Amino acid sequence: MRHLKKYNEMLSYSGGDVTKMPIIGKVITKPIGPFESGEYDVVEVIETEKGPIYVTNMWYKEWKRIPQLIHTELVEEFIPLSNESFSMYREKCDRCGGPTNNSTTMSIFNTDVICMICKEEEKKDPEYEAADIAADEAYRNGIKDFEGVMPDYTPIIRN
Ligand SMILES: [Zn+2]
Numbered sequence: 001m002r003h004l005k006k007y008n009e010m011l012s013y014s015g016g017d018v019t020k021m022p023i024i025g026k027v028i029t030k031p032i033g034p035f036e037s038g039e040y041d042v043v044e045v046i047e048t049e050k051g052p053i054y055v056t057n058m059w060y061k062e063w064k065r066i067p068q069l070i071h072t073e074l075v076e077e078f079i080p081l082s083n084e085s086f087s088m089y090r091e092k093c094d095r096c097g098g099p100t101n102n103s104t105t106m107s108i109f110n111t112d113v114i115c116m117i118c119k120e121e122e123k124k125d126p127e128y129e130a131a132d133i134a135a136d137e138a139y140r141n142g143i144k145d146f147e148g149v150m151p152d153y154t155p156i157i158r159n
Contacts, residue, residue, distance in 0.1 A: 013044050013055045018067040024142030025080040027054050027070055040070060042078070045140045052140075054078065080139045088113055095155070108132050110148030121155050 014021075021043035031037040044055040051072035060068040090104050093115035100115045107114050108122055108131045122128055127150075134149040 013046055013067065015065075016043075018043050018055060018057050018059065021057065022142060023057060023081060024140070025078055027056075027078050028076045029070060029074050030076045032074060037076065040068070042070075043067075044142075045078075047140075052078070081142075093118055107148065107153065108135055109150040109153035111151075112153075118155070125156055 023041045023043055024045070025042045027040050027042055029035070029038050029040065040054070040056045040058070042054045043057050046053040046055060046069075053072065054070040054075065056068040056070060058068040060066045088104050088106065089102075090100050090113045092098065093100050093104070094112035095107070095114045095118045098115055098117070103116050104113045105116065105119050106112075107118075108128060109125075112118075114122070125131075131149045138149075
């Protein structure tokens with residue numbers, strides 16, 4: 001009974017038809033026991049105290065509408081879909097226009113692909129941490145065309 005109760009608590013996903021929900025990313029599972037490493041399409045991520053649980057686009061028991069869930073301990077890697085198709089290559093930094101030297105990263109505040117100097121500047125912004133959490137949440141919820149938590153972001157410190 002204890003096991004059952006625990007299982008029901010985990011099912012706090014939105015309850016939709018997982019086979020028709022938009023795919024937000026994929027997980028690569030670790031090979032464990034008789035199970036080989038595999039790839040699963042993910043439609044939702046449930047946050048729990050013990051880490052995220054990934055809801056796949058497959059039914060575990062269709063007649064009970066229980067989706068196939070993958071616990072974080074079985075997951076080698078979660079790859080958000082938005083990151084897969086997104087090109088990070090820039091010759092010049094979106095923000096300062098300086099050369100990137102082939103080293104770029106995504107702004108935490110908006111969709112700029114920025115150089116490492118600008119990234120360091122961002123980290124000094126007092127709202128960096130809050131923006132980081134908000135951006136994370138948006139990706140997990142699969143928000144399409146996410147424009148960042150501050151689309152009009154301008155750095156507080158200009159060099
Ligand atoms: Zn820059």
